[in-house]
Amino acid sequence: MxxxxxxxxxxxxxxxxxxxxxxxxxxxxxxxxxxxxxxxxxxxxxxxxxxxxxxxxxxxxxxxxxxxxxxxxxxxxxxxxxxxxxxxxxxxxxxxxxxxxxxxxxxxxxxxxxxxxxxxxxxxxxxxxxxxxxxxxxxxxxxxxxxxxxxxxAVTAAPVEGFRVMASRSHAGAETEALLARLPVVARVAVGSSLKFCRLAEGAADFYPRLGRTMEWDTAAGEAVLRAAGGTVVRFDGTPLVYGKTADAPDGAFANPAFLAFGDPACERAVLARLGGRAPAK
Missing domain, CATH: 3.30.540.10 (Fructose-1,6-Bisphosphatase, subunit A, domain 1)
Known part of the structure; x- marks a missing residue:
């Protein structure tokens, strides 16, 4: 555009x-x-x-x-x-x-x-x-x-030995830990707010999983920055987040489902393959 x-x-x-x-x-x-x-x-x-x-x-x-x-x-x-x-x-x-x-x-x-x-x-x-x-x-x-x-x-290529994960400072939990245990993680960085998307966009990390509740205004600006830099943001089934959800959406008006944000698109493919295209069981 x-x-x-x-x-x-x-x-x-x-x-x-x-x-x-x-x-x-x-x-x-x-x-x-x-x-x-x-x-x-x-x-x-x-x-x-x-x-x-x-x-x-x-x-x-x-x-x-x-x-x-x-x-x-x-x-x-x-x-x-x-x-x-x-x-x-x-x-x-x-x-x-x-x-x-x-x-x-x-x-x-x-x-x-x-x-x-x-x-x-x-x-x-x-x-x-x-x-x-x-x-x-x-x-x-x-x-x-x-x-x-x-x-x-711009985003950078993910290291072959494993992923640098951007974690939430205030909202990481047991489900996130269970997900990361299934992946080759070589480094973890805790950052608050939409800074996580921006750090991915500038190549400081490879992957940001978010399983907890977020709202569209929490993620839209950061997603635009990340996608503009060459990254991706997807649901666990590999489909993109959609914005403008109404009150009858599964999670309510303007609420996001769980999602994964990536710098290198190759990292997205590798993570989704390991997770089998689904979120970890609760």
Whole structure:
């Protein structure tokens, strides 16, 4: 696909502005509130989402926006159509609360059920990733003057002796351990939020399994970056994740099934062959 460069710039600028608002809260004492699903939310989530939604209203007029905090408040769009935006204003709120810096701002443009443009910003790390499927992916370092120094990125070939696995810092569990026990793993790296997709995209790891529940706004931007860099994201049967799911979907509205993310597509083939195309038994 080919995306309007002005649109990609606008999405990038929205993420950077939201990141600045998040850092303003991060540097102070802040309250943590539990949502209905018991996940945490802070003033930073709310402020960042307001900035991003306002920016999207200017650059993507009329395009539906599915934003995490709005959905949590019962304000999901009634109809999506073939083109919509997914927003997670602060992915990794647990990382934000623990102040380890491994949280991100995620913005993704979805077309025909697949994320095609993704922006992922890690405000504390001063890093931003942008992916345009069919065009390419890049990582930027945010400089003191607000500018961004960009470097193209791409996935790397998986090592023949085994896989470097990217694990969730907050959500790994017994099922994930059982899956990894069936595979040749030579290294494990624990990282929070959608940073896992970005690390795969830049060749720092080969494989990220996720068996626990995630939502579409958690994964869409990172998936777009990874696919733009040459990687893949699939369900355990080898089919792609589909976005824009409604309330009558098996796991509910905007909920993802278990999935596997890969850098090298050869790693995908090897892992699915070893797993027999199915998730480990619960």
């Amino acid at each position: 080919s995306t309007d460069s002005a649109l990609v710039t606008a999405l990038t600028d929205a993420a950077l502005e939201a990141g600045a608002a998040i850092l303003a809260v991060y540097g102070c004492d802040f309250a943590v509130i539990a949502k209905a699903d018991r996940s945490p939310v802070t003033d930073a989530d709310v402020a960042a989402e307001a900035i991003i939604v306002a920016a999207l209203g200017r650059c993507l007029t009329g395009v539906p926006v599915v934003a995490e905090e709005a959905c949590a408040a019962g304000h999901a769009p009634g109809s999506l159509g073939r083109r919509f935006v997914l927003v997670d204003p602060l992915d990794g709120t647990r990382e934000f609360v623990s102040r380890n810096g491994e949280f991100t701002v995620n913005i993704a443009l979805v077309e025909d059920g697949r994320p095609v443009v993704g922006v992922v910003l890690a405000p504390v790390l001063g890093l931003i990733w942008v992916g345009e499927v069919g065009v390419g992916a890049r990582r930027g370092r945010v400089e003191a003057d607000g500018g961004v120094a960009w470097t193209p990125i």
